[in-house]
Amino acid sequence: MRPMRHLCSALLLCLSFTASADEVQVAVAANFTAPMQKIAEAFARDTGHRAVLAFGATGKFYAQINNGAPFDVLLAADEQTPQRLEDEGQGVAGSRFTYAIGSLVLWSAREGYVDPQGRVLADGDFRHLALANPKTAPYGAAALQTLEKLGLRERLQPRFVQGENIAQTHQFVASGNAELGFIALSQVVEDGRIARGSAWRVPADQHQPIRQDALLLQRGEHNPAARALLDYLRSASAVALIRAYGYEVP
Missing domain, CATH: 3.40.190.10 (Periplasmic binding protein-like II)
Structure with missing residues (x-):
């Protein structure tokens, strides 16, 4: 009877845990x-x-x-x-x-492509710049604010590739369909540093x-x-x- 008693107790504990989860x-x-x-x-x-x-x-x-x-x-x-x-x-x-x-970064999957000051935006010969839809994605809105502050929005707008959300935007850049793009730092950081590629961490005063x-x-x-x-x-x-x-x- 003792083994049966232990089994019943174990079952009761499992049922109690399931009920509370x-x-x-x-x-x-x-x-x-x-x-x-x-x-x-x-x-x-x-x-x-x-x-x-x-x-x-x-x-x-x-x-x-x-x-x-x-x-x-x-x-x-x-x-x-x-x-x-x-x-x-x-x-x-x-x-x-x-x-x-959150922190916004300008990122490229290519090593050494994005400089630490983000000068590539003004000087680079890239064809596509990815950003998330600013109407639905706050990181996209922050990207537009940054470009406005830099005086580059109108100049670069013809090169925009717009992602439905920040995940799709990251995919555009990671796949090489866009040479660079504005994404969330969290998407490319590991142990406090950029895991691959190159990036400019956008200063907080460039956007809300x-x-x-x-x-x-x-x-x-x-x-x-x-x-x-x-x-x-x-x-x-x-x-x-x-x-x-x-x-x-x-």
């Missing part, structure tokens, strides 16, 4: 893909909850949420979209906070700060996993991962 549907800005995948793994390991991730452009997520998309949490690439959703009653009041501050806000959506208000994920994003282990990908944390 929940799932959270998360809309994640494309620039935050790599760190969020690692955070989701750690979150599952440390809490037992499961984060189901969808990646895309913040502007498109806004439209999907307004059309009833079943997301519990939004991790945006800006601060305006979560505030707008909260103001419109789609988000839980008081749940919004900045989880990361890319403050990326998280929001608990109304659908997730009573989901324990949704609230646990937002708490986890502010934990020391998550913050360390976020910083490792080149973001600042408030």
Whole structure:
């Protein structure tokens, strides 16, 4: 009888763990893909909850949420979209906070092509410059602001290749379809440095700060996993991962 008693106890423990574990549907800005995948793994390991991730452009997520998309949490690439959703009653009041501050880089997959001061924009003979759709992707808007500040927007506009989001923009450059492009630092950084190619890290004063806000959506208000994920994003282990990908944390 004793082995049977131990087996029953083990089954009860497993059932108890399963009952307490929940799932959270998360809309994640494309620039935050790599760190969020690692955070989701750690979150599952440390809490037992499961984060189901969808990646895309913040502007498109806004439209999907307004059309009833079943997301519990939004991790945006800006601060305006979560505030707008909260103001419109789609988000839980008081749940919004900045989880990361992004950095914009001008990047080429070719070694030595982009100089550390970004002079290639004015002097280079490139045919294509990739950037994300500025209407839906905050990193695309920051790229346009940078070009405006440099006085190069009108001159370079005929060379623009526009990605639907920052992930597609990175792919244009990585594949060589565009010689260079504006992307998120997090897409090309490893251990605090550019993993391959060449880049100019755009100074923060060239564009508006890319403050990326998280929001608990109304659908997730009573989901324990949704609230646990937002708490986890502010934990020391998550913050360390976020910083490792080149973001600042408030």
